Amino acid sequence: MNKVFDKRNVANIRRTIFSRPGKDIPAGIVVFLVALPLCLGIALACGAPLISGLISGIIGGIVVGCISQSDVSVSGPAASLSAVVLVAIQQLGSFEVFLLALLIGGVLQLLLGILKAGLIADYMPTSIIKGLLAAIGLILIISQIPYALGIKQDGLYLDYAPNYFMELPEMLLSLLGSLSPGAIILSVISLLLLIFWEKTFLSKIKNLPSFLVVVILGVIVNQLFKFFIPSFYLEGIHLVNIPKIESLSSFLTFPDFTAIANIQVWTYGLTIALIASIASLLAIEAADNLDPHKRRSPPNRELVAQGIGNILAGLIGGIPITSVIVRSSVNIQAGAETKFSTITHGILLLLSVLFLSSIINLIPLASLAVLLLVVGYKLASISIFRSMYLKGWDQFIPFVVTTIGILLTDVLLGVLIGTASSLFFLLRGNFYNPFYMESTKSQKGKTTRLELSNEVSFLNKPAIKRTLWNLPKHSEIIIDATFTTYVEPDVVEILHDFQDTFARENNINVKITGLKEKYNPKSQVPLVNSQPKFIKDPSTPKEILEYLVDGNQRYVDGNLVSRRLRNKELMDFIKGAPLAAILNCIDMREPLNMLLNTGIGDLIPLRAAGNLVGEHLIHSLEIACRKQGARLILLMGNSGNSFIKEALENYLQGNDSYLKPLLEPALSSGTFSQERLKNEDLDDLVNEITLWNLEESKTRILRQNPYISDQVSQGKLGLCSAFFDRRTGKVEFSSLVNLATKEVL
Incomplete structure (x- = not known):
């Protein structure tokens, strides 16, 4: 049965930002802890001041979070643009000139949102989105292993660029001499806690996320190392490092507007706008895919929010901002319900920069690495690869190509390569x-x-x-x-x-x-006009009758769906109980499913010459209702019944015929006098006798079958007749029999 959405359902799904603080605030804390090293690391990879990464994280959380209508995505420094930013700063000569390019890029993004260019997100195949998520998951796993093992090497920050993947052999060679026993022990403890979280007593504490416990535990265990096992104590590069802000001038940097005429500034501005826009659209599509409520983020509103964020980042000294998949996935896994968690994480970033740097700097990077390892595995688990494989090569190959492409190049180029492979299968399908x-x-x-x-x-x-x-x-x-x-x-x-x-x-x-x-x-005819008026599966006899009436009207209007299915595919549709058992004359060979526009298996067809039922057919109708679950018995006649017409012609000519029994009940009833039979039009008489036989059959069924009669009297089973006009395709239905009043409804 189709799910019905009303205003209350919608209100439950898209909640106000303050409706779930018990879930959003803990989730915001977790995202904040994950975002801290990301902001610093991406700024380092961009060749920009470290504080610029935190500025963009704050803007992405508070400003973009307030403007965007995405419930679960989190914005911040764009790792996918780190290489572009690094080259741009070098080519433009200074960070201040680059900020002008970023400001221009933000303005262009804002215009793209106003011009409703966000529709590109609606055309992104699911296989590409899942490939993107799997690639991000693998990058998380690869890039966080050094932190989890405590490798004593400077500059190891998370980056989406493929350099860590390409440098993995070199990292493995230096592994043995660089391990930190304290980091390994801490990582193992944290990983075991996350795996067996549901079996611990802590899981019973309301609104206590496992990610937050892992971070607090990491600080406590590391402090115990300091006093009891000094050789295991983690310090320096193994801890979060927030730079201390001594004055506002050391916090903010402003763009150099004297370079406004520099063509390279505009070129990099356009590049930032295009890459940041595509990356954000992909990220919110991926976040919506992960959202348990499957809410949809308006893409044009997202471009507007990202554009405003990048304008502000360019004005006060940030680096490019996009919606970020890593932080968004962590946000969802931590239980976020609304964008209040995103705003919370932005506020905490701001507070940490201003007041809490000494406390935050106690957190071991190994604890944060374990959180991201778990998130990475959930994004790139073996079950995801298996499920995509089972969907067929046209889904699996673009999925794998996207994943490998991102690992070997970058997010944008990898998605473009995956999209090209998906387009190949689309074109091939259209070709064949x-x-x-x-x-x-x-x-x-x-x-x-x-x-x-x-x-x-x-x-x-x-x-x-x-x-x-x-x-x-x-x-x-x-x-x-x-x-x-x-x-x-x-x-x-x-x-x-x-x-x-x-x-x-x-x-x-x-x-x-x-x-x-x-x-x-x-x-084209609007979709709503070609659909049945039912928003749920018909269940009562009255609803089923209305469904058939509506289906025949759609047939008359020409709103049909062609069905070309083979045996196995047909059986896939025949699962639920049928709606109705329909008894019509063997003279009628038109397909009932098309005439009534019903689904496959909805109708049980039975045949009776001249629409007159006998004992065997009445028993068959009982079985159709009692055993197979049909809730309506429909007796359908048709115009121009050739059997009745031939029988009537022979009767009027005085000839005996094997078809005469089809007329005898009607003729003996006194309804059709000899005068009527001689004077009225033959075709009209044939139709009238057909209608009389339908009423006679209804009477026989109710008189001879106690089960059907009892079910009809209780309203659990419907009984009615119908007449199919072959000239127009229209079916005229009678009302349901009402035994309580001995009338029809």
Whole structure:
């Protein structure tokens, strides 16, 4: 049954920022602790003052957090832009001139958001997003191993760039002589605590996140090392290091506006705007993918928020800001519910810079490394690779290509490589699946039927042309575009060229149905108009009847969905109980599923000549309801019933016929006098007798079957009739039988 969303549901999902402080504040503390070394490390990788990374972290948390409508993503210094920033500072000559380029980039980002360029995020395949997350997870694992092992080497900061991955062999060679026993012990303790957290008594304490406990435990254990095992004590490069702020002038740096005419400044500004925008859109898409509530972040609003953040960063001395996947994933894992956690982490960064540097500097980097190792594993676990493999090569290969591409290059280039591989499979699918073909044999010979897909673009031209031009001489083909909503004009021209030239010259009989001379993609029928009015599965007899009435109306209006399924695929649909058992005359050969627009397996069809039921069919109806769960019995007649018509013609001519029993109950009822039979139109009489037989069958069912009669009287089972007009396709339904009043509802 489809889930129904009302205003209350929406309110529960998209909460106000102050609705869950018990979860958001602890999550904000955890993100703050993870963000601290990231801000410092990315600033170092950019060749910028270390304080610039903290400035961008503060802006990303407070300013971007307030403006953005993303509930769980966290913004901060952009590791994906570290190489660009490093080169830009060198080429432009000073950090102050670079800040002007960053300011320009922020303005351009703001314009992109205003111009609603964020729609690119809606077209990013899931395989690319999952590949991006897996790559980030692997980078986290690789880059945090040195911290967890306490390698005594300066400058080891987390960076998305591939240098750590490429330098891994060198790092392994120096591993044996650089290990810190204290860091290893601390990492093992922290990892075991995270793994077995649910089994500890601490997990029962409300609003106490395991990540925060790991950090506090790291400080305590390291202080114990200092007094009891000095050789294990971690200090210096193994601890968080926040620079001390002595004055406002040492905290802020302002852009050099005298370089406004420098073309390189504008070039780097444009580069920052494009890369930062794409990186942010990818990050919020990934964060939405991880969000337990699957909320959607408005991409255009995100570009506006990021643009304002980068404008401010350029004005006061920061480095480029984007939405960051690492911090966002940590935020989600820590239990954040609203963006208040993001704002909290920004406020804590500001307070730590101003007042708490001496306390924060006690935290071992090994404790933070373990947190990120766990997050990295969750993003790149074996189960994720297995699940993507089971989805097929068209999903698995772009996923793997994206992951490897990011590891060997950078985030943006890796995503572009993965997108190219995904586009290849998309083009290949369009190339091979523009139509469905089947061949049928009859007394007239072999006929090929070609049914075009829902949309046919210029990419399908080669396959269609090759198929048509390879048809043998003197053959017959039907080209069906009935279910096609759009055909490229080039393809329409090819079809007409084939019909008017090639087919004539090769004596090929061509019939084209449903093809329009002109298609306008903007004039499609709105989706809401082609959908049933039910927002949940019909369950009561009345709802089922209304569902069938609505389905037939959609059939009459032409709103059909073509179904081309094989046996296994058909069985996948037949899972729940059927909606109705429908008994119609064997004269009616039109498909009920199309006439009533129902799902596969929704109807149980039964047949009775002349719509008159006997004991065996009545028992079959009971089994359909009692055993298979049908909740409606529908007796359907049709106009122009050939059996009743032939029987009536023979009766009026005085001839005996094996079809006479189909008329006898109606004729003996006195409803149809001899005068009526002689004077009224034959076709009208046939339809009237069909309707009389339907009412007679309803009476027999209720009289002869106690189970059906009892269920109908309780309202658990519905019974009604319907009449199908073959000229219009319209089905007229009666109301449900109401045994309580001996009338109909």
